Amino acid sequence: MSETTVTALNDADRAYELDRAHVFHSWSAQATLDPMVITKAEGSHVWDAEGNRLLDFTSQLVYTNLGHQHPRIVSAIQDQAATLCTVAPQFANGTRSEAARLIASHTPGDLNRVFFTNGGADANEHAIRMARLHTGKHKVLSTYRSYHGGTHLAVNVTGDPRRWPSDNGSDGTVHFFGPFLYRSPFHATTEAEECQRALEHLEQVITLEGASTIAAVVLEPIPGTAGVMIPPAGYLEGVRDLCDRHGIVFIADEVMAGFGRSGKWFALEHADVVPDLLTFAKGVNSGYVPLGGVAINEAIYDTFTDRPYPGGLTYSGHPLACAAAVATIRAMEDDRIVEHAADLGDTVLGPGLCELADKHDWIGEVRGTGAFWAIEFVADQETREPLAPYGGSSPEMAAILAACKRRGLLPFVNFNRIHIVPPLTTTVQEARQGLAILDKALTEARVSAQ
Known part of the structure; x- marks a missing residue:
């Protein structure tokens, strides 16, 4: 392990300790928090405290449109x-x-x-x-x-x-x-x-x-x-x-x-x-x-x-x-970023998400445009019962999130949905990689739930 990596990890430990001692987080019950420490970021990726690289499909709170460290x-x-x-x-x-x-x-x-x-x-x-x-x-x-x-x-x-x-x-x-x-x-x-x-x-x-x-x-x-x-x-x-x-x-x-x-x-x-x-x-x-x-x-x-x-x-x-x-x-x-975002939606994200919907029975609907998509997860496709309640979460959604992170994808999760909102600079290869990770994570979470 390089000296730079060791220093980053040590800084991450301190960052976590100081966060829990002094930082008051938004929209959260403070005692239950276990925040991920982000040590660095570049392009469409972020790195966590353990040195794992994750493909950022959140654009943080949907704002890093040109990616990290442009x-x-x-x-x-x-x-x-x-x-x-x-x-x-x-x-x-x-x-x-x-x-x-x-x-x-x-x-x-x-x-x-x-x-x-x-x-x-x-x-x-x-x-x-x-x-x-x-x-x-x-x-x-x-x-x-x-x-x-x-x-x-x-x-x-x-x-x-x-x-x-x-x-x-x-x-x-x-x-x-x-x-x-x-x-x-x-x-x-x-x-x-x-x-x-x-x-x-x-x-x-x-x-x-x-x-x-x-x-x-x-x-x-x-x-x-x-x-x-x-x-x-x-x-x-x-x-x-x-x-x-x-x-x-x-x-x-x-x-x-x-x-x-x-x-x-x-x-x-x-x-x-x-x-x-x-x-x-x-x-x-x-x-x-x-x-x-x-x-x-x-x-x-x-x-x-x-x-x-x-x-x-x-x-x-x-x-x-x-x-x-x-x-x-x-x-x-x-760099014609707007045109790239439109093309990413038309040729990669839209078709790829539709393929996932055909494959996974937890997906009720996919919808979106450009680099702005949502997957609606349901317990039953006929009744459209949400996989998590309005305003809350569920073990199934938590399992999907955990499986994504283990495989190197940082998803945007809200109630019974995952939003696919990567940076607009995300490459076609990165977008396909993210969808492939999500595919495997859904399979893993579905099997574990049975």
């Missing part, structure tokens, strides 16, 4: 640090300005103004604040199967169980059912029926809540954490029409789906829809330095041309984060 991003951060590490948001600086220009060059329609935040949750908080001030209305509508962030308002807009402990029903948030044919709340049997009935349901919610009270509808164009549910054709266009008819701001949460994840720069491009506000984070700079933001259309921008916007952040448009964004977007353009 040389252009690392160099950009280093160069920026040598020139200007930080500057307060009231001053202009070239790196922030260029980041805003590059983002605006890819956002749809007239979303040409960018308000920078530190991440996705505060981006959604500020988008909602802008919508409320612009319309003079208060309520915000969002779907049950959704995730919009962990800050107070954002988590109340969220539709998954993480909302429950903080939801006192006092933040003006109202939830409705989005389309999801596999578990249709509308008893639909086709995508067309699901689309029509979901839009009729949303229109009824708007009518019963009172359009005069509703500031915004917040949607993930492709819900991410909730299950990578591709909306049926016509749904997003229908939401846009409802918002227009009722004077409601349409906020698109592209925090996870944006910047190439779905095989388009933004997931809305699959439907050719332009929202009033678009929130982003994660993939904008591959998560190398925290950064998020709101892209704003001209109508909402005009609301604040003479009226001060009552909001801001100390680190808004931080130079190190913006330098990482500039490098990320330029690398995506130069």
Whole structure:
């Protein structure tokens, strides 16, 4: 064993001890935690405390779109640090300005103004604040199967169980059912029926809540954490029409789906829809330095041309984060990363996952696009009973996860699903390797469960 490896392992032991002594982890019961120590990362791989190399099919929390330690991003951060590490948001600086220009060059329609935040949750908080001030209305509508962030308002807009402990029903948030044919709340049997009935349901919610009270509808164009549910054709266009008819701001949460994840720069491009506000984070700079933001259309921008916007952040448009964004977007353009993600989905991930579904009876459905896929695991394909309960886990899902890790794959697991969300730079060979590992892990876990 080399001296470098010994040092890394010793550092890993200390990292674990200090973590358990001092670090308070999110979304967790602290006493039951046994966190994996990551000692280094490169490209599509990470290394754990024992020196095992794992293929990262999580992109961490679905944000390392250009993989780990991308040389252009690392160099950009280093160069920026040598020139200007930080500057307060009231001053202009070239790196922030260029980041805003590059983002605006890819956002749809007239979303040409960018308000920078530190991440996705505060981006959604500020988008909602802008919508409320612009319309003079208060309520915000969002779907049950959704995730919009962990800050107070954002988590109340969220539709998954993480909302429950903080939801006192006092933040003006109202939830409705989005389309999801596999578990249709509308008893639909086709995508067309699901689309029509979901839009009729949303229109009824708007009518019963009172359009005069509703500031915004917040949607993930492709819900991410909730299950990578591709909306049926016509749904997003229908939401846009409802918002227009009722004077409601349409906020698109592209925090996870944006910047190439779905095989388009933004997931809305699959439907050719332009929202009033678009929130982003994660993939904008591959998560190398925290950064998020709101892209704003001209109508909402005009609301604040003479009226001060009552909001801001100390680190808004931080130079190190913006330098990482500039490098990320330029690398995506130069290396045709979005096109590669689309091709990866069309030729490797999509067909490969369908083959796994034909082979393994625990798989109820696979769905996705680009490098953005989910496998829905069920105990019974006929009844579609989930292999783990909503908001929880199960021995079967734990066995699948353990088998994947033993074989060198780090999967993204949520309830009864595994999300296939590798870096957009993942090679065809790496993608196939990951699917092969998953295939073997499913066989092993299924045999052990019998």
